[in-house]
Amino acid sequence: MITTLPQPTSRKPDTSLYERRESAVRSYARSMPRQFTKAQGVWMHDNQGGRYLDFLSGCSTLNYGHNHPVLKQALLDYIEADGIAHGLDLHTDAKAAFLEALETIVLTPRRLDYRAMFTGPTGTNAVEAAIKLARKVTGRELVIAFTNGFHGMTLGALACTGNAAKRGGAGVPLAHVSHEPYDGYHGSGVDTADLLERRLSDPSSGLDAPAAILVETVQGEGGLNAASPQWLRKISAIARRHGALMIVDDIQAGCGRTGSFFSFEGMGFTPDIVTMAKSLSGMGLPFALTLFRPELDQWAPGEHNGTFRGNNHAFVTATATLRHFWSNTQLQKDIARRGALIERRLEAIALQHGLSTRGRGMMRGIDVGSGEIAAGVTAACFDRGLIIETSGAHDEIVKILAPLIIDDAQLSAGIDILENCIREALSSPYGVAAE
Ligand SMILES: *Cc1c(COP(=O)(O)O)cnc(C)c1O
Numbered sequence: 001m002i003t004t005l006p007q008p009t010s011r012k013p014d015t016s017l018y019e020r021r022e023s024a025v026r027s028y029a030r031s032m033p034r035q036f037t038k039a040q041g042v043w044m045h046d047n048q049g050g051r052y053l054d055f056l057s058g059c060s061t062l063n064y065g066h067n068h069p070v071l072k073q074a075l076l077d078y079i080e081a082d083g084i085a086h087g088l089d090l091h092t093d094a095k096a097a098f099l100e101a102l103e104t105i106v107l108t109p110r111r112l113d114y115r116a117m118f119t120g121p122t123g124t125n126a127v128e129a130a131i132k133l134a135r136k137v138t139g140r141e142l143v144i145a146f147t148n149g150f151h152g153m154t155l156g157a158l159a160c161t162g163n164a165a166k167r168g169g170a171g172v173p174l175a176h177v178s179h180e181p182y183d184g185y186h187g188s189g190v191d192t193a194d195l196l197e198r199r200l201s202d203p204s205s206g207l208d209a210p211a212a213i214l215v216e217t218v219q220g221e222g223g224l225n226a227a228s229p230q231w232l233r234k235i236s237a238i239a240r241r242h243g244a245l246m247i248v249d250d251i252q253a254g255c256g257r258t259g260s261f262f263s264f265e266g267m268g269f270t271p272d273i274v275t276m277a278k279s280l281s282g283m284g285l286p287f288a289l290t291l292f293r294p295e296l297d298q299w300a301p302g303e304h305n306g307t308f309r310g311n312n313h314a315f316v317t318a319t320a321t322l323r324h325f326w327s328n329t330q331l332q333k334d335i336a337r338r339g340a341l342i343e344r345r346l347e348a349i350a351l352q353h354g355l356s357t358r359g360r361g362m363m364r365g366i367d368v369g370s371g372e373i374a375a376g377v378t379a380a381c382f383d384r385g386l387i388i389e390t391s392g393a394h395d396e397i398v399k400i401l402a403p404l405i406i407d408d409a410q411l412s413a414g415i416d417i418l419e420n421c422i423r424e425a426l427s428s429p430y431g432v433a434a435e
Contacts, residue, residue, distance in 0.1 A: 067283070
């Protein structure tokens, strides 16, 4: 029998240890003050016996749920056999198996010819490598990124990130990036790709010739804005025309989140460079990858490195993920159906309250009007056992990032909770907190 209802605990545990010893930089822990002990599939369990339905999935790092049995067993077998845990960038069985799976399951069937660069294991490392390579290959400095884009926290990637609060942490000027309006930024009447083309082809616009155009197909942190295929094709053509490389940051939108392995599949363009991380390992292990056309592979050996480039345990679980989930079309069918279910339910809620929805595939959200209302909604959801977060310039979008493998009944049960919390937040003058 499939159980669909969360059973949260209401008693907040003592958090004084964290307040005393953990940096104030912690954030998610503040809005979900429980101590979690274990997790399986779509469920997270706290140390008081509470059970929570996970609609956050580690910001799309746990697309296949928590501790998927197939991935867990692959890793347990590998460790049991004393498989290499750390090998710098040495050739290992685990790396060979991953590269082979990447080639045969992902690249060849999609007619993509990319080389794989294993960067340090977080997304921001993959972005740093991508923009560094683009600058090296083109001999240009400027990167064009977009309004509401999010690309990571290290200086190069942070310079490409739009959010002022995040940028403020840099402490130095964030230079050599121009933030151009994303698709829809000026409303549906203005094609911002045409604006970019105009600026780049006007020798007096003040915009330098760019090394790269860095774009998310759906803006994960920036509000679930989904670019249209036409706009992305135009951006790709603009990059080519002006001698820039097109980098798709697929760290959050990739790995099936929007319906296909890469978020740009079937859209009629091929990025020069693709960054991946988050759900790449399949099990939440740190693992990042920068993919690029072979002609761009102009690195000298060791010119860009990192002690933890290529995480062998992550190679093992990533290989198991590709074999189990991506060597047939079942998951993609499930994502299409579940994505449509989420869309239908969110559209109905939006219609009822005069709100609007965002996103694509299983990467969707609803604009509840303000960050304050959204925070009230997510807090009320958490009190009812639903882990869900916000996104957007003002944190005004409540976003659903359920595991891709969630059962349809569990998905509906979670959306029921969200629907009730939105209704209460919008109907009570005191907001949901007054309950
Ligand atoms: C999360 C994210 C990053 C940064 O990844 P980290 O692992 O946090 O460094 C970069 N780009 C996008 C689109 C992301 O969602």
